[in-house]
Amino acid sequence: MTTTAGRHVRLFRNGRNQAIRIPRELELPGNEAIIRREGANLIIEPLKAVPLRDLLTQWAPLDDAFPDIDDSPPEPVDL
Template sequence: MALSSDDHREARLFRNNKSQAVRIPADFELPGEKVMIHREGDRLIIEPIRRKDLLEVLAGLTPLGPEDEFPDIDDGLLPLKEIHL
């Protein structure tokens, strides 16, 4: 069921130890296990944290420079296997 921006529901606030929590109705459920929350005036905005895909992870890596050294590898430790693609 797709929700439009006009859909509003009342939700309950409760205490969880020293934190205030909100009980989100099932039809407003967010994906994942974590959210990002920020304040805009007197509003709280809650957004799901999206898992990065492989291309995003790779784009965030810094290239290795000439000062980065790899350890010597003993070629005799691992047998090489031919791979057919």
């Protein structure tokens, strides 16, 4: 884990939310993050993306058979 020296930033209001502008050298990857409070500190961590393959292996296989579909596809139309 790398640590950097603290940096003075200003807080501002964005509608009803309090916000902070994150300096470029401290930017997080991606578009989402997790924020939590530990005592008087706020911890902001990038949201770790789960690869689709890993997500699919967590799901239980479906035991249900797909129903038969009585509706046949439409006939082609010459335009």
